Amino acid sequence: MGVRCFTTKFSELAEDNVMRCDEKFFSFFLKNHWLLYPETKGKTIQLRDILKWDYNVFDLEEGEEYKWIPTGWWYVDEDWEINDYQSVNLENCPWRIKYSMTNENIGISSLRLAKAPAIYFENLNLSDYIFSNWYYIFKIKNNWNRKFVLYVLRAKAIKKLIDNNIYRWIWISAYREEDLLKIKIPDISIEQQNKAIEKIEPIEQRIKQLKSTIKPVQEVIDEVFTREFWFNKSEFVELKKKVQFKTSISDFWNNRDLRNSCKFHRPSAYMLQQFLNWKTNLKIKHFLTEDIVLWAGVSPSDYDENGDYSYISMATIKNWSVNYEEAKSVSNEYSNQKIAKNIKKWDILIARSGEWTIWKVALVEEDFDWIFADFVMRVRLEWCNLKFAYYYFRSYIFQYLIEIHKKWLWNNTNIFPTQIQEMSFPKFSLSDQERIVEEIQTEIDKQNEIREQIQQERSKIDEIVESIIRN
Numbered sequence: 088m089g090v091r092c093f094t095t096k097f098s099e100l101a102e103d104n105v106m107r108c109d110e111k112f113f114s115f116f117l118k119n120h121w122l123l124y125p126e127t128k129g130k131t132i133q134l135r136d137i138l139k140w141d142y143n144v145f146d147l148e149e150g151e152e153y154k155w156i157p158t159g160w161w162y163v164d165e166d167w168e169i170n171d172y173q174s175v176n177l178e179n180c181p182w183r184i185k186y187s188m189t190n191e192n193i194g195i196s197s198l199r200l201a202k203a204p205a206i207y208f209e210n211l212n213l214s215d216y217i218f219s220n221w222y223y224i225f226k227i228k229n230n231w232n233r234k235f236v237l238y239v240l241r242a243k244a245i246k247k248l249i250d251n252n253i254y255r256w257i258w259i260s261a262y263r264e265e266d267l268l269k270i271k272i273p274d275i276s277i278e279q280q281n282k283a284i285e286k287i288e289p290i291e292q293r294i295k296q297l298k299s300t301i302k303p304v305q306e307v308i309d310e311v312f313t314r315e316f317w318f319n320k321s322e323f324v325e326l327k328k329k330v331q332f333k334t335s336i337s338d339f340w341n342n343r344d345l346r347n348s349c350k351f352h353r354p355s356a357y358m359l360q361q362f363l364n365w366k367t368n369l370k371i372k373h374f375l376t377e378d379i380v381l382w383a384g385v386s387p388s389d390y391d392e393n394g395d396y397s398y399i400s401m402a403t404i405k406n407w408s409v410n411y412e413e414a415k416s417v418s419n420e421y422s423n424q425k426i427a428k429n430i431k432k433w434d435i436l437i438a439r440s441g442e443w444t445i446w447k448v449a450l451v452e453e454d455f456d457w458i459f460a461d462f463v464m465r466v467r468l469e470w471c472n473l474k475f476a477y478y479y480f481r482s483y484i485f486q487y488l489i490e491i492h493k494k495w496l497w498n499n500t501n502i503f504p505t506q507i508q509e510m511s512f513p514k515f516s517l518s519d520q521e522r523i524v525e526e527i528q529t530e531i532d533k534q535n536e537i538r539e540q541i542q543q544e545r546s547k548i549d550e551i552v553e554s555i556i557r558n
Contacts (some may be wrong), residue, residue: 129273129274130273130274131271131272131273131274132271132272132273132274133268133269133270133271134240134267134268134269134270134271134272135268135269136228136229137227137228137229137231137236138193138225138226138227138228138236138268139225139226139227139228140223140224140225140264141192141224141225141226142186142224143186143187143188143189143192143224144186144187145186145187145217147176147177147217148177149176149177150176150177151176151177152174152175152176153174153175153176153215153216153217154172154173154174154175154215154216154217155172155173155174155175155216155217155218155219156169156172156216156217156218156219157173157219157221158196158197158198158219158221158222163206165545166291166294166295166298167206167207167208167237168298169208169211169216172216175217186217186218186219186220186222186224187213187216187217187218188208188213188216188218188222188224189213190207190208190209190210190211190213191226191227192207192224192225192226193205193206193207193224193225193226193227193233193236193237193240194206194207194218194222194223194224194225195222195223195224195225195240195264195267196221196222196223197221197222197223197261197262197263197264198221198260198261204240204241204246205237205240205241206237207233207234207237221261223264223267230277231277231280232277232280232281232284234284234287235275235280235281235283235284235552238283238287238548238549238552239272239552239556242549242552242553242556243549243553244553244556245270248270249262249267272556273556275555275556279555280555283551283552283555286551287548287551287552290544290547290548291548293544294541294544294545297537297540297541297544298541300537301534301537301538302530302534304407304531304534305481305483307527307530307531307534308478308481308482308527309482309483311478311523311526311527312478312479312482312483312484312523315513315515315519315523316362316366316484316513318362318484322358323355323358323359326353326354326355326358327353327355329353329354329355353491355487356487356491359484359487359488359491360488360511363484363511364511366511366513366514367511367512367513367514368514369511369512369513369514370508370509370510370511370512371466371468371507371508371509371510371511371512372508372509373470373512374468374469374470374471374476374512375466375467375468375469375508376467376468376469377467378504379464379465379466379504379507379508380427380428380464380465380504381439381462381463381464381465381504385398385417385421389417389418389421390415390416390417390418391416391417391418391419391421392415392416393416394416394417394418394419394421394422395416395419395422395456396416396417396419396421396422396429396456396457396458397411397414397415397416397417397455397456397457397458398414398415398416398417398457398458399414399430399436399457399458399463400414400462400463401438401440401444401447401462401463402444404436404438404447404448404449404463405438405444405447406447407447407448407449407481408449408450409436409449409451409452409453409457411453411455414457417458421458422456422458425458426458428458428465429456429457429458430451430455430457430458430465431451431454431467432451432452432453432454433450433451433452433473434450434451434465434466434467435448435449435450435451435465435466435467435468435473435476435477435480436448436449436450436451436463436464436465436466437463437464437466437480437502437507438462438463438464439462439463439464439501439502439503440462440499440500440501440502445489445493445500445501445502446486446489446490448477448480448481450473450474450477464504464507466507471512471517471520472517472520472521472524474524474528475515475520475521475523475524476512478523478524478527479512479513485510488510488511489502492506492510
């Protein structure tokens with residue numbers, strides 16, 4: 088693996104107020120490449136000439152529940168629509184989660200994991216929302232068009248500049264707002280900005296219309312399994328809301344670990360397990376070709392970009408599929424020692440730890456050279472349709488089994504192979520499994536076509552904004 092070297096003076100390092108000395112930032116800093124497009128001619132301005140810091144501390148009231156928005160892509164999507172939030176109050180809200188936004192603000196995520204790096208909310212009532220401190224919150228100044236600024240901040244050129252030069256690792260990939268505000272863009276007239284937005288707004292409407300027709304993949308899977316199982320989901324949902332219930336000491340003896348947690352004995356857990364016991368006598372262990380395997384730890388010295396094998400971790404399967412682009416290569420020496428921990432096509436991977444990833448599942452549909460991680464379980468099955476097994480593992484039915492069986496170990500929740508193999512497996516014929524897979528896949532393909540249309544519309548917006556910036 089190659090090493091890039093540079094020579095400098097302490098006085099030059101001192102020019103940055105936090106004395107960053109990593110090569111990717113420093114070579115960029117020395118060459119003064121803050122200009123978004125170096126070939127741009129004419130007057131330029133910095134983002135600090137457009138953006139004004141505007142942090143508003145949220146005045147939390149005792150006993151009130153608030154909607155906390157982290158910066159993850161699953162909370163705010165590419166069209167700055169809130170998909171989800173976490174409920175917080177004074178009792179469980181850390182001191183740092185305290186920032187509010189108004190409809191006059193633009194929020195910019197400082198984290199690489201954000202799907203929408205810049206957001207704003209035009210018509211949404213934000214009085215009940217709290218935003219993570221990983222958002223930089225600004226107001227627009229000098230009469231720039233706020234929506235145009237938003238799209239400039241989401242331009243691919245800015246993302247590339249941030250990714251390649253000013254991100255740094257502080258237990259998570261982030262950047263400083265001072266660095267963001269140094270970026271230079273052309274000084275674009277308000278007339279040009281307004282004309283661009285006039286072209287963009289009809290495209291936004293088409294995107295909104297297309298998004299209204301999308302059905303989430305999870306919803307597709309859950310609807311099919313609810314129908315095929317003849318499961319009373321509405322009753323199940325109501326039971327999940329029940330937080331107080333009675334049980335007897337003898338109920339604690341119904342498992343070999345003498346589990347006595349509330350979640351393990353809650354009525355919804357009992358209902359689901361009794362239903363599965365009535366519906367099928369099959370368990371996952373009846374379909375295993377070999378024992379479920381885990382554990383192939385890795386250290387920083389084991390990584391090697393020239394290695395033949397890549398390392399699949401929990402983060403690599405967080406989106407219900409194997410993200411091959413995020414996998415890091417390991418040395419051939421390491422992979423030779425861990426070859427028994429390899430992954431083959433049609434293996435199923437299940438994350439076994441982490442409160443936000445423990446239920447994630449991925450089906451390996453590519454035949455590459457991979458080693459899987461210590462917190463991932465490899466499941467190899469036979470005598471069933473493997474895509475059917477994958478969709479079943481993704482269904483809320485199986486996911487709830489993991490929820491009630493996971494254990495707290497040290498400082499995190501965990502699920503183990505001995506627990507997974509004892510979980511129920513649906514009793515469907517191969518032809519029925521194939522029919523179910525075909526139905527789910529057909530609906531997913533339909534949704535993917537809509538998403539592709541949306542992406543094409545977003546690309547049109549990018550082209551409009553970039554043409555204005557470049558010219």
